[in-house]
Amino acid sequence: MTPNQIGFALILLTALLLLGKWMRVKIGWVQKLFLPSSILAGFLALALGPQILGRLAEPLNLPWLADGGVFTEEILEVWKVLPGLLISVVFAALFLGSKVMSPRKVARLAGPQLSIGMAYATGQYIIGILLTMLLLAPLFGLHPAAGALIEAAFEGGHGTAAGMKQVFEDFGFEGGSDLALALATVGLVSGIIIGVAVINWAVRKGKAECLDNGLQMSLEEQRGLYKKDENVPAAMMTSRPSSIEPLSLHLAVVGLAILIGWLLLSGLQWLESVLWGEHLQLMEYLPLFPMAMLGGVIVQLYLDKTGNGFLLDQQMMFRIQGLALDLLIISALAxxxxxxxxxxxxxxLILSVAGVAFSTFVLVWLTPRILPSFWLERGVGDFGQSMGVTATGLILMRIADPEDKSPALEAFGYKSLAMVPFFGGGMITAAAIPLIMQFGELPFLIVMIVLFVASVWWGMGHFKKVKAGDVDDPVEEIMEEAEAQA
Incomplete structure (x- = not known):
């Protein structure tokens, strides 16, 4: 494989992404589903590749398409390794550029929402493992690691599903990553459809606190564009380009975070091999991306401590994450x-239906019983995130609260900071399959059940205290502070 072939494979990805954006702008039903351009581009690449067009070569009498569709084998080989590389970029940038927040404020505002996030993540493990143990493994011979598929796909999204490919293969579940990617697509699409349907239902029933006139979204929002008069800064310049381009600086810091993560992972793997490697192997199968995230946290803490946190801009990190995730999704689906x-x-099919049904149950039944105020506006964000990606949750929150009347976005962000290091691609997600395979499904299932029950019990207990007046609702305090400042 030559450098030119690698470069051309990357250029093709950007061309496909542009075609995906064109589809989002021009096709009405795509706009209604709020499908990201990367998903559309990924499906287009899949259709033009060996899995669909390549298999139609013989019936169509087009032998030159038989090997890879319109793509060469070299291009496909490059695309296959990209997801495992890019997921580390996504997670390394996760906490870079973030401000240090008051733990008290985070706990008070995001505490109840954190219990809901825990319910989604642990519940998806419970459903997946129970189905695998009682039905899928005995009846269809599915691999025991399939119990982790729903959480890795729904809570983790396409990035985590693709990033876990090597872990699935290490334990002999070669098709696990493909199933996870397909489940992630089901979760993303159904998350948007069900989320919008629940918002409509809540408006009709008078349960929405921020929508008085029903759902109203401009054509630009449906197309995924900004209006001409909207001034939305993409990022902030933190260094003079004459010394170093700001984007180059941020990419260099992301690279440093990944390098630190690699050193940490290598050190842990060496320590495990020396101390207990003959009896237990967990770090051996741990992917790089959660450690890259930890590397990002270390870099950010150092910059904050030395007074240099201003050098990193969170919006710039979002742009880097977004680019990496777009390319990751296209190459993974292709x-x-x-x-x-x-x-x-x-x-x-069974895992898809069960995962969607459980997540919908948490949104419609459990969330109103845990969040004392703005349950819809705050709950749809968690629902969307638990069904695919953070962007899905943000879209649903934007639909339910278009004028930011509620503290949904703030609570969602704090909750995500507490959840991401562990679930949805964090340490627990990365270690779930090695733990299941080395200790068995039942011990892991019991731990998840305990966490689920504890989360729901705490969340409902907090709700009852707020309603009884035993504790104050932090949301009301934050709303009053915002009104006073305005």
Whole structure:
């Protein structure tokens, strides 16, 4: 494989992304579903590749398409390794450029919402493991690691699903990543559809506190564009380009965070091999991306401590994350194996229905019983995030609260900071499959049940205290402070 072939494969990804954006702008039903351009581009690449167009080569009498569709084998080889590389970029930038927040404020505002996030994540493990143990493994011979599929796909999204590929393969579940990617797509699409339907239902029933006139979104918002008169800064310049381009500086810091994560992972793997490697191996199968996230935290803490935190801009980090995630999604979907899904279509269907049903139950029944105020506006964000990506949650919050009348976005951000290091691609997600395979499904299931029950019990207990007047609702205090400042 030559450097020119690698470069051309990357250029093709950007061209496909542009086509995906064109589809979002021009096709009405795509706009209604709020599908990201990267998802559309990924499906387009999948259709033009060996899995679909390549298989139609013989019936269409087009033998030159038989190997890779319109793409060469070299291009597909480059795309196959990209997700595992880019997911480390996404997670390394996660906490870079973030401000240090008051722990008291985080706990008071995001505490109840954190219990809901925990319910989503642990519940998805419970549903997946129970189905695998009682139905999918005995009936269809599915791999025991399939119990982690729903959480990795729904809570983790496409990035985590693709990033876990090597872990699945290390334990002999070669089609696991393909199933996870397909489940992530189901979660993302159904998350948008069900989320919008629940918002409509809440408006009709008078349960929405921020929507008086129903759902109203401009054509630009549906197309994923800004209006001409909207001044939305993409990022802030933190260094003079004459010394170093700000984007180059931020990319260099992301690279440093990944390097620190690699050193940490290598050190832990060496320590494990020396101390207990003959009896237990967890770090050996831990992917790089959660450690890259920890590397980012270390870099940010150092910059804050030395008074240099101003050098990093969070919006610039968002742009880097977004680029990496867009390219990751396209390359992952383009190389998706439909054969693995076809061979396990019964299990895939059961896991999809069960995951969607459980998450919808948490939104409609559990969330109103835990969040004492603005349950819809705050709850749809957690629902969208637990069904695919953070962007889905942000879209649903924007629909439910278009004028930011509630503290939903603030609470959502604080809750995410507490959740991401562990679930949805964090340490627990990364370690789940090694733990299940080395200790068995039942011990891991018991731990998840305990966490689920504890989270729901605490959340409902807080709700009852607020309603009884035993404690103050921090949301009301924050709203009063915002009104006073205005």
């Amino acid at each position: 190389t998706l194996s439909l054969t693995a899904i076809a061979q396990n279509w019964e299990s895939f």
